[in-house]
Amino acid sequence: MNLTERDKKHIWHPLTQHKLHPEAKPIVKAKGALLYDEEGKDYVDAISSWYTAMYGHCSDFIIERAHKQMLRLDQIIFSGFTHEPAVELSEKLMVILPDNQQKLMFNDNGSTATEIGIKMALQYHHNKGENRKTLLAFEEGFHGDTLGAMSVSGLSVYNGPFEEFFIDVKRIPLPDGENNERVLKTIEDVHKASPLAGFIYEPLVQGAAGMKMYQAQNLEPILQKCKELGIITVADEVMTGFGKTGSFFASDHIATKPDVMCLSKALTAGLVPMGITTCTQEIYDAFYDDDIGKGLFHAHTYSANPIACATAIAGIELLQSEEIQQNIKTIQGLHQQFASEIGDHPKVRTTRQQGVIFALELNVEMERYGDLRYKIYEFCMTEGVYLRPLGATIYILAPYVTTRDQMERVYAAIRKVLDTF
Numbered sequence: 001m002n003l004t005e006r007d008k009k010h011i012w013h014p015l016t017q018h019k020l021h022p023e024a025k026p027i028v029k030a031k032g033a034l035l036y037d038e039e040g041k042d043y044v045d046a047i048s049s050w051y052t053a054m055y056g057h058c059s060d061f062i063i064e065r066a067h068k069q070m071l072r073l074d075q076i077i078f079s080g081f082t083h084e085p086a087v088e089l090s091e092k093l094m095v096i097l098p099d100n101q102q103k104l105m106f107n108d109n110g111s112t113a114t115e116i117g118i119k120m121a122l123q124y125h126h127n128k129g130e131n132r133k134t135l136l137a138f139e140e141g142f143h144g145d146t147l148g149a150m151s152v153s154g155l156s157v158y159n160g161p162f163e164e165f166f167i168d169v170k171r172i173p174l175p176d177g178e179n180n181e182r183v184l185k186t187i188e189d190v191h192k193a194s195p196l197a198g199f200i201y202e203p204l205v206q207g208a209a210g211m212k213m214y215q216a217q218n219l220e221p222i223l224q225k226c227k228e229l230g231i232i233t234v235a236d237e238v239m240t241g242f243g244k245t246g247s248f249f250a251s252d253h254i255a256t257k258p259d260v261m262c263l264s265k266a267l268t269a270g271l272v273p274m275g276i277t278t279c280t281q282e283i284y285d286a287f288y289d290d291d292i293g294k295g296l297f298h299a300h301t302y303s304a305n306p307i308a309c310a311t312a313i314a315g316i317e318l319l320q321s322e323e324i325q326q327n328i329k330t331i332q333g334l335h336q337q338f339a340s341e342i343g344d345h346p347k348v349r350t351t352r353q354q355g356v357i358f359a360l361e362l363n364v365e366m367e368r369y370g371d372l373r374y375k376i377y378e379f380c381m382t383e384g385v386y387l388r389p390l391g392a393t394i395y396i397l398a399p400y401v402t403t404r405d406q407m408e409r410v411y412a413a414i415r416k417v418l419d420t421f
């Protein structure tokens with residue numbers, strides 16, 4: 001039996017309706033921006049394996065650090081113990097995070113990072129004796145698939161079976177400059193009717209919604225309004241973090257800094273899973289008390305796993321390196337060139353870009369998980385490019401180490417898609 005057949009016997013894949021899509025494709029190895037299948041054919045990983053492997057797959061630099069750590073200390077309970085990689089990582093993060101972030105809580109992935117952000121916002125008010133039970137979020141936001149994270153995600157059309165169990169969440173549209181006043185008014189009205197504990201948002205780019213982008217200047221008044229009303233702002237930077245928007249974090253582009261930030265995905269460079277939720281001193285202080293019950297009683301078994309911490313430290317060092325910073329600039333430039341080249345193509349509705357994130361809206365009718373999406377995916381794979389269109393949106397978020405030739409392979413595949421579909 002081949003791998004696909006063996007896989008089918010016992011494995012239940014994420015985001016997959018197995019009756020419609022029974023076959024999973026084996027990948028046997030990866031290096032840099034390339035994935036290799038069983039026949040040795042290679043594919044440019046143009047979405048960095050869900051925005052994680054930004055410094056390239058199987059980076060020698062990162063693996064060496066992880067390996068060294070493995071030989072020294074593998075795993076230790078983080079309740080009552082500490083270790084060098086966790087402390088060093090906290091110090092490294094403080095250098096690149098917005099200045100107001102002072103404390104961090106380790107967890108396991110993007111969903112747990114946002115769950116903790118949500119719990120911080122809710123318990124913050126509870127600890128202060130305030131009755132605030134409602135959260136605010138954007139329509140079409142995505143914050144993860146665990147129950148709390150799912151509640152605040154406006155996106156999923158498949159939330160049906162769970163909706164009656166959700167946290168109370170009110171939604172606002174993305175601000176576009178024209179609706180700014182209305183959005184602010186909605187926040188005030190909602191807050192009067194059911195006091196808001198927190199506002200969770202993906203700053204500047206909504207990943208899962210199809211790399212939807214919006215302006216910092218339009219987000220700014222919303223964050224200011226939240227501050228004014230004592231609503232805890234939670235920036236979900238799980239996707240946007242670590243260089244993708246052209247700065248370390250998307251929040252760097254916005255003057256009003258969040259109270260809480262959620263990190264994962266590229267945090268550990270695609271090597272191992274980890275999440276981190278950071279917050280201001282003020283949030284932390286609301287939990288600091290003689291009363292044990294005012295603490296944030298939340299733990300994940302693998303919190304601050306030393307190997308994950310060592311990996312994250314190595315990743316941040318690469319991110320800060322001149323080479324990666326230069327690559328980020330180069331890729332931004334290549335995207336701009338590509339955008340101006342294909343902008344007038346009849347199949348292109350719009351293109352947009354923020355940092356190294358590039359998205360193109362096809363001028364065709366498409367369902368989010370419709371057939372055409374799979375056809376385009378298959379077509380690109382034949383061209384040696386792994387892309388994962390979201391509805392009519394084709395987006396590129398390739399590793400920072402993708403070479404010019406490899407980027408050209410991605411653009412060529414998209415040009416062909418435009419001429420074929």
Ligand SMILES: *Cc1c(COP(=O)(O)O)cnc(C)c1O
Pocket residue numbers: 109110111112114142143144145202207208236237238239240264265
């Ligand atoms: C991927 C993602 C999550 C969830 O992360 P997981 O590690 O898949 O649980 C949360 N928020 C955003 C913005 C994401 O892109």
